[in-house]
Structure formats: structure tokens, C-alpha cells
Amino acid sequence: MASNHFDIVVVGAGALGTSCAYELAKHNHKVALFDQFSAPxxxxxxxxxxxxxxxxxxxxxxxxxxxxxxxELWKIWETEFAVDLFHETGYLTFFDQESDIALKMTQNAKKWSISGAHYNNKQLKQKFPMFTINSSLRGYCEEHAGFLNVNLFLKSCLKQLISKGGKVFFNEKVCSWKKEQQGYQITTEKGNYSCDKIIFTVGAWLRNLTSLCEMKLTIRRGVQFWVDVPPLLPKKMPCFAFATNKDYVFGFPSFSKKGIKIASYHPSNTVDDLDKARESYTKEEWNAVRDLASQFFPWLPLTPDNFHVCIYTLTSDEDFILDYSKNDRNIILLGGGSGHAFKFSPFLAKQVSDFFICGKDIPQNLQFFTLR
Structure with a gap:
């Protein structure tokens, strides 16, 4: 059994779980990472x-x-992984006078000294000819924004985790865990393991762990669409967002030969069966994106060239969950951040590594993530 004993077991190998496992292994902890599926x-x-x-x-x-x-941590991880994960393209938001989003964005940029540039309508049309821009719009481009390469990150992080001695168990569902005199017994579909501490980063499946988390969680579909771009469209473009008429659609430049990606900021229908493959999108989901995006890209096709359905796990206030389970400082829950947690992965992993091992209190600046 000694070979099956770990300091920490991480359940769930998405971005947060993989990040936590790597950060802990990097600090010489014996870590096992489990997922009921393969990764990614x-x-x-x-x-x-x-x-x-x-x-x-x-x-x-x-x-x-x-x-x-x-x-700063993404830059450090790029060095540690020896890969380019972050593509700093800038993030251009088009907005009209009714956009509360743009107002808050620009106010916070000024308050927190975040570099960016404002554009009037004429400047937008001159600098960004790949967009069709009506006369009522203005723009703001955040300079040090861009996109992260999801698949390369997960692949690289897993590789580094294993190189640090971490063990990875994919297609192995954790069925139960039992507190013992010292640590826990973990039972999976394939065997038994033991550990001192457990981290649950199970995404939407946290909804099923009612013994650990009694918070109301809503699971929704977040559909991403890809469309091929016309040959004459400039290849170099920033990440972008259309914040008009109280709506918000965002997108990415062409990457990995799949065309531009566009999605609605607001996830759509709720999900009941977490284990069922989501092999289609609805007409309403596509139209919610296309109706606004086609004002800037008149060439958008009537149907997308590709799509993917993510599932978003949302708390009622849409803040993350980061807390110990009830009355047990050897189990921690991390999740509830679908739609915006990926970018925080190295930060959250570092926080968990800093306080969880010693059983310290949740840091004051993270208290709004605790169970509520």
C-alpha cells in the first residue's frame, strides 16, 4: 500500500486541478491526480x-x-514549461453609449494603471479595417491582454507534473473517500489508495458532492463557435468584444488553423445530465452570437464551421469557491469559476500550495470565495 499512498490527491484534471497538482509537486509533495475521463x-x-x-x-x-x-505567473510557467502559452494580441472592445461593461472596464483600467488605448470612431476604422464599424461606436484596447493556449498548457503542465514525480490516473473515477485515523482511504473504479489531504477540483460534478458543498450551483452550456475567415481579411488582429445594446459577444483571432472563435459572454441553457455528450448546438445559441457579430463581420456564414459546448459551473454570485470542507482542514474545494477561472489558474494553484499544506486560514483577500 505504501506505493499507493500520497501526500495529496487531487480529484479533477481540468485547468485548476492540473495547476494545483503541478504547483504542489514542484514543492516536493507526493501528488496523485485523478480524473474520470482522459485529459484534455x-x-x-x-x-x-x-x-x-x-x-x-x-x-x-x-x-x-x-x-x-x-x-506574472503565466510568464514564469512559460519559462518552466519552455513553451509559449500566452499570445499578447491586445483586447479590443467596441462599445456604444449604453454599455455599462465598457464604462466599468475603462474606469478599472484607469484606477489600477492597466495599459490601454481609447479610440474614437475614425481611429477605429483606420487602425482596425478587419471590422465593419458603424458610426456610433468607440473602442478601448487593453494592451497586455490576449489569449492562452488551452491544450498546450494542459499537455505541458501534465508533462511537468510527471517530471516532478506526480502520478496521473486518467479514466479512473473516484467513487468514495473515507476518513481514517491517519488520512483518507480513496476508492476508485480500479483500486484503493490512501492520502493525507484531498483537493476536489471536479467542476460541474461538485454539484453531486452535497456532503462537502451545500451551495446552490447552476450548470449551463457555454457554446464556442469557429468560422473560417475570408482570404483577404488581415491575419493579424486582436482578441475582441462587441459590447452594444446591453449585449456582449467576444472572440479570438484565427489560431491553430480553425478560423476565428466567437462566443456569448452569457451561457445559455442549463445542463441536467453531466455525463451526456453535448454533440449539437441550438439555433438560438448560434443566433445569439451571430446576430451581433455579423454587424462587425458581414461575411459570417449562416452556420458555423465548428463548435464546442463547454459546461459552466456558476455560483449564485458568480464568484469562485475556494474553501475547506465543513469541519475538515484536510479537504479543500476549488471551483465554481467556469467562464473566467482559467486565467487565474497559476494564482489559485499558488494560493492553495501556500496555505492548504499547513492548514492555515483562508487568506483575507480570498475570503469572498469561501462557502456561503
């Missing part, structure tokens, strides 16, 4: 080629210090 897989939210990284957060400025630290 398309059942959760850590899939879909790219994820946006931005710092001028309109959602909640409490996240901005975490983003500033994440920006």
Missing part, C-alpha cells in the same frame, strides 16, 4: 483551444490584483 476532455470547461486573458476586469475589481499576479 470535452465534458468540462477546460477545452476549446483558447481562453482570454485580460486585466481590466469589469465584473469585480477585487479580482484585479489576482490578475496582475497571474500575468
Amino acid at each position: 476532455h470535452h465534458f468540462g470547461s477546460s477545452y476549446g483551444e483558447t481562453r482570454l486573458f485580460r486585466q481590466a476586469y469589469f465584473e469585480d475589481e477585487r479580482y484585479i490584483p489576482f490578475l496582475k499576479e497571474s500575468y
